[in-house]
Amino acid sequence: MNIIVCIKQVPAKDAPLAISGNWIKESDIGFEMNEPDSYALEEALRLKEKHGGEVIALSMGPERVKQTIKEALAKGADRAIHVADDNFHQLDPLGSARALAAAIQKEKCDLVLTGLQSDDHGFGQTGVLLAGLLNLPHATLIMSIEAAEGKMKLKRELEAGWFQWIECPLPAVLSIQSGINKVRYATLKGIMAAKKKEIATVTRESLGVSAEATQRVEKIYVPVKSKQTEFLTGSAKEVAAKLVEKLKFEARVI
């Protein structure tokens, strides 16, 4: 089974955030593999260990993304494709999905895995759009994958503790739910072995994908913390009634 895993590099969780224009200031921060994608990578590696085949890491962004690609290779991906693009962060989900889809179409693969969402923008749309563009079946919030004879039995997470078992043909695009497996470490041997693995670099231009955005970020800002205190007056009964009304219609918590 040949699997492509889409992996995004995002600002490190403990990075100090400062706004610069319509994005965050990137010069002083560290970057890391998008955590939801690390579960997708782990799932791909486990499927490969079970069924054979190849795991290809696909990532898009500036030169620094190579660090994350190398991490994927160190953990066990066989080779990687780097869509080199310095304006990656300005792409909206559709733009990202178009570029990724173009890269995927040049490969023969049985399965495309993505994480649930990215830790930076958190749109959660790239996987879904990717399936649409590739004209492949798609399922989200995957809890487990059992593959056999050209199809898969999938467990999906629904709301309120409910799960759903579905059947899905191959090839397909799946968005993996975070936390479904225990992500492996990059061993020192793996890190050394990764040096010999191939990283193919392609550009958005060579893929023939438009750089035109379909969405534009108007403004980015840090939410302002605010709190209001209101004193309710009257008898205990009146205050209780006013409180219930406020909880129901203003705070909408009951």
Added chain:
Amino acid sequence: MATSVTVKTAAKGGNFLLEAALPGDIFTPADFTDDHRLIAQTAEEFVTKEVLPRVKEMEEKKPGLMVELTKKAGELGLLGSSVPEEYGGGGLGKISTTLVTEKISVYGGFATTFGAQTGIGTLPIVYFGTEEQKKKYLPKISSGEWLSAYCLSEAQAGSDAMSLLTRAELSPDGKNWILNGQKMWITNGGFADIYIVFAKVDGEKLSAFIVERTFPGFKPGNEEHKMGIHGSSTTPLFLENCVVPRENLLYEIGRGHIVAFNILNSGRFTLGVSCVGGAKQGIAISSKYAKERKAFGKSIGEFGLIREKLAEMAIRTYAMDSVVYRIAGTIEAAMAAAEGSADKTQQMMKVLEEYALESSIAKVAGSEMLDFVTDEGVQIFGGNGYHEDYPVCRAYRDSRINRIFEGTNEINRMLIIQMLMKRAMSGQLPLIPAAMKLADEILAGPSMDEAPEGVLAEEARVLASAKKMFLQAAGGAVQKFREKLADEQELIAALANMVMEIYIMESALLRAQKAAAAKGQTASAAMIAAARVYVADGAERVEHEARRALAAVHEGDMLLTQMAVLKRFGKRATPDTIALRRVVAAAVQAQDKYPFEGK
């Protein structure tokens, strides 16, 4: 591992005292490759996910836990980074190994176990083992299947290791060595499988042996009750007619001191690295606590005196961080240059010996830095810092041993000057011509130095003057006491303190200059501030030691003349270190951690 080290040629050991290095000459954490960063990440993740959540259990010595975690580190390849690939290790360079050590050293108990396993418990076989010994032991030590320990100390032989009493005699049939004696303070003693044991053949020729736990007559004693590093195992060992196969002699009969000293040289450097890792953790927990803890209606981290503490913790850590990676880069470059030479062991020993002085600096200054950082950490935590529920309390206790083991800091201060003098006398280091040239310069009177230019130019000038102060003091001391200088321990320590400060100041300075050249002054503002503070205070400390040394060497008019010269060397601008520390504190508090990581 063929890392792309930016340092092309390794400076000779001790040379820093005589020549001004350039920023491009030294390796700094900004020069890490992607591979270095990945290796560091694996070590960091391992500690965060596997070690830190179980500290309490390890402190209580939960049976088997330390062994389990060490083996797990082995699975990830963390134990074998300095073991060649053909013996199951990673065959990584000094920089990678240094990174692993630093990132692992967050919790003292585990760091000690790890250090004994990967350093003094592994390297004797790597450097001195026969092909058969390497094949038999190294794959198992690197994978963690077998744990290891280094056994030199005895009850009456600590710093004075050569006075050890354990004996080795060849059995009548000539097939085995029979070892008798007792060892003390053996890290990993309780659970190791392999012990590197030092004993005297026929009571006189010091030699090293590889002893397996299962050999007849070998018995570890009970766990010691230590002040700190409770998670690690420390026991005595009893050798009662212990039977060791003849082929388990390590290196040569009567050359055990070569094994012991070279391994200690290397171990001292590693210990300094470990202290840097501990200090970074100390800064992170203290900064977080200062933010959360409220007093007088605000976070205590908003008060100037707390900020000043956090700044100074970060500045001293930054300086030692710069020192250990500078040494790692130098050693890696020297090892690479020696690669392909006929006798690898000889070459490795030469490299270890070449930088033994710098390694001692890393050990002494690193351990004293960590003691400072954990002590100030306790102070920031206030009453809570004195309570075992808070991690800084344990860190404070754990830190204290570093000034004692691997050669006390006092012994190492003596060694620093002893090694320096040895290099000077043998002509390896032109210290004497330099001192004579300085004497001429003094006679010639004040010269018009060129006005310094560029980033930290004033600090570079201050550093150059500090080197002159050392030459002035050391030159006088050698002239007066000659071969009897060894008896003047207090004077030697003063000189050693100057040597250390100079190396640390220079490392801090060059790293900031290199960063400023690469990223610009604005982006490196906090690092430049840290370097400025360190150099300003370091210069004061050097001058103080110079004054003490000169007063011990000269008297009367000569002393007055020398003091006038010292005053001339001591001329320097007065930077506002209060304002500079605020800049550094802001950088720490923006991230609640050591702010100069890898940048």
